[in-house]
Amino acid sequence: MTLDAATTxxxxxxxxxxxxxAEFHQAVAEVLHxxxxxxxxxxxxxxxxxxxxxxxxxxxxxFRVVWxxxxxxxxxxxxxxxxxxxxxxxxxxxxxxHPTVTLGIVKFLAFEQIFKNALTGLGIGAGKGGADFDPSxxxxxxxxxxxxxxxxxxxxxxxxxxDVPAGDIGVGSREIGxxxxxxxxxxxxxxxxxxxxxxxxxxxxxxxxxxxGYGVVYxxxxxxxxxxxxLEGKTAVLSGCGNVSQHAIVKLQEMGATVVACSxxxxxxxxxxxxxxxxxxxxxxxxxxxxxxxxxxxxxAKFVAGKTPWNVACDIAVPSATQNELGEADAIALVKNxxxxxxxxxxMPCTPEAVNVFQEAEIAFAPGKAANAGGVATSAxxxxxxxxxxxxxxxxxxxxxxxxxxxxxxxxxxxxxxxxKPGDYVTGANIAGFLKVSSAMNMLGxx
Ligand SMILES: NC(=O)C1=CN([C@@H]2O[C@H](COP(=O)(O)OP(=O)(O)OC[C@H]3O[C@@H](n4cnc5c(N)ncnc54)[C@H](OP(=O)(O)O)[C@@H]3O)[C@@H](O)[C@H]2O)C=CC1
Ligand SMILES: O=C(O)CCC(=O)C(=O)O
Numbered sequence: 001m002t003l004d005a006a007t008t009x010x011x012x013x014x015x016x017x018x019x020x021x022a023e024f025h026q027a028v029a030e031v032l033h034x035x036x037x038x039x040x041x042x043x044x045x046x047x048x049x050x051x052x053x054x055x056x057x058x059x060x061x062x063f064r065v066v067w068x069x070x071x072x073x074x075x076x077x078x079x080x081x082x083x084x085x086x087x088x089x090x091x092x093x094x095x096x097x098h099p100t101v102t103l104g105i106v107k108f109l110a111f112e113q114i115f116k117n118a119l120t121g122l123g124i125g126a127g128k129g130g131a132d133f134d135p136s137x138x139x140x141x142x143x144x145x146x147x148x149x150x151x152x153x154x155x156x157x158x159x160x161x162x163d164v165p166a167g168d169i170g171v172g173s174r175e176i177g178x179x180x181x182x183x184x185x186x187x188x189x190x191x192x193x194x195x196x197x198x199x200x201x202x203x204x205x206x207x208x209x210x211x212x213g214y215g216v217v218y219x220x221x222x223x224x225x226x227x228x229x230x231l232e233g234k235t236a237v238l239s240g241c242g243n244v245s246q247h248a249i250v251k252l253q254e255m256g257a258t259v260v261a262c263s264x265x266x267x268x269x270x271x272x273x274x275x276x277x278x279x280x281x282x283x284x285x286x287x288x289x290x291x292x293x294x295x296x297x298x299x300x301a302k303f304v305a306g307k308t309p310w311n312v313a314c315d316i317a318v319p320s321a322t323q324n325e326l327g328e329a330d331a332i333a334l335v336k337n338x339x340x341x342x343x344x345x346x347x348m349p350c351t352p353e354a355v356n357v358f359q360e361a362e363i364a365f366a367p368g369k370a371a372n373a374g375g376v377a378t379s380a381x382x383x384x385x386x387x388x389x390x391x392x393x394x395x396x397x398x399x400x401x402x403x404x405x406x407x408x409x410x411x412x413x414x415x416x417x418x419x420x421k422p423g424d425y426v427t428g429a430n431i432a433g434f435l436k437v438s439s440a441m442n443m444l445g446x447x
Pocket of ligand 1: 170241242264
């Protein structure tokens with residue numbers, strides 16, 4: 001849908017005021033297009049500068065992070081934390097440690113988080129952070145010193161009722177542990193609800209490690225059921241082989257699909273017999289190696305260097321590495337090879353052109369802000385457990401995750417139909433998230 005004149009002017013102003021932040025512009029443009037039917041139905045949604053406020057972060061921090069490597073040499077990185085919206089609760093969202101991190105990347109991720117977190121129904125606002133630090137090849141001691149240096153500044157901005165970071169690319173439970181240790185040391189408080197994604201002995205939640213990947217698959221299951229289909233006997237291809245992909249592979253195979261390919265930044269592995277999650281875990285999480293090591297352990301697999309996996313024929317694609325990793329040509333190849341469904345495990349992994357190809361071909365398409373919301377939803381469950389010093393069982397937490405994903409699926413579907421776009425999960429997710437956050441903003445007054 002084309003933008004009306006007022007929204008076009010708003011979008012132009014956002015591009016002018018946030019130069020060189022292409023990913024942020026892209027994320028905003030998608031939402032503005034999607035919510036046009038809601039703005040047409042209820043023009044009062046524009047009152048009191050609501051749209052302008054929605055697209056302007058409440059606060060943004062950028063800071064120097066100085067740390068020393070194992071040889072005693074000093075390094076300087078740039079740290080970020082953006083609190084985009086606290087209308088629904090404390091800022092909530094992960095930290096990304098990757099050399100490509102910029103303010104624009106953090107802003108796009110924090111903006112996406114507004115709608116995703118609203119969809120969970122769990123009382124969490126939206127934030128995101130990170131640093132342009134490259135963890136690859138760094139020793140455990142270097143990672144710890146970097147995390148401590150990063151938290152030395154970040155601690156001023158966060159807290160269980162203020163802003164609650166978690167993991168993202170390059171930040172797993174090891175990093176969260178070091179970050180929480182430094183937070184505890186500086187503040188003299190064991191305030192477990194300040195960070196989520198912790199290991200169990202320091203206040204973590206069962207299911208949080210699995211939650212994003214499992215959640216994507218629960219969403220896929222609901223989306224396929226809507227079309228009278230299931231995962232049984234389907235072939236799937238994923239990108240990435242980190243936290244999200246590894247657990248999505250486990251759940252997909254548990255539900256009867258075969259995952260024939262996954263990737264990292266160096267290439268992809270292909271095995272028609274199915275990727276083995278325990279081997280992947282050993283290579284990635286224990287030995288911290290790249291995927292070229294996989295065929296050494298599984299000779300039926302082949303490693304294809306320097307390529308993405310989107311030319312591999314499959315029924316289901318789950319892009320779970322990074323933004324804009326699946327473009328128009330990839331989408332065309334997937335559709336030609338018989339694709340029936342896509343669920344975004346990563347944040348904004350498909351370019352707008354790729355999404356168009358999928359939608360035109362009537363492929364079931366689940367946007368990341370709906371499909372990968374299981375991670376942040378289970379972080380909110382971790383916050384609940386921390387607040388009551390409780391520890392829920394795996395089945396209980398997994399059941400809450402599965403229910404949350406089914407609810408998100410249903411809200412997207414019914415909202416899309418209500419606004420004249422049946423089956424369009426992008427429109428459904430954006431309008432449902434927008435209506436929730438905008439009503440809270442109106443109740444809170446002009447802030
Ligand atoms: N962790 C979570 O709970 C959630 C994560 N997400 C999103 O899911 C995606 C993956 O996150 P997660 O699994 O946690 O991260 P991890 O760091 O655990 O894994 C990231 C994976 O993606 C690959 N990758 C990263 N950057 C690139 C790139 N530029 N090109 C190709 N491959 C790349 C990595 O390969 P290599 O190791 O070679 O760099 C690795 O295989 C991200 O988009 C994140 O924002 C969304 C919701 C929640
Ligand atoms: O668990 C969280 O708070 C963050 C998850 C995240 O970063 C995301 O949803 O993209």
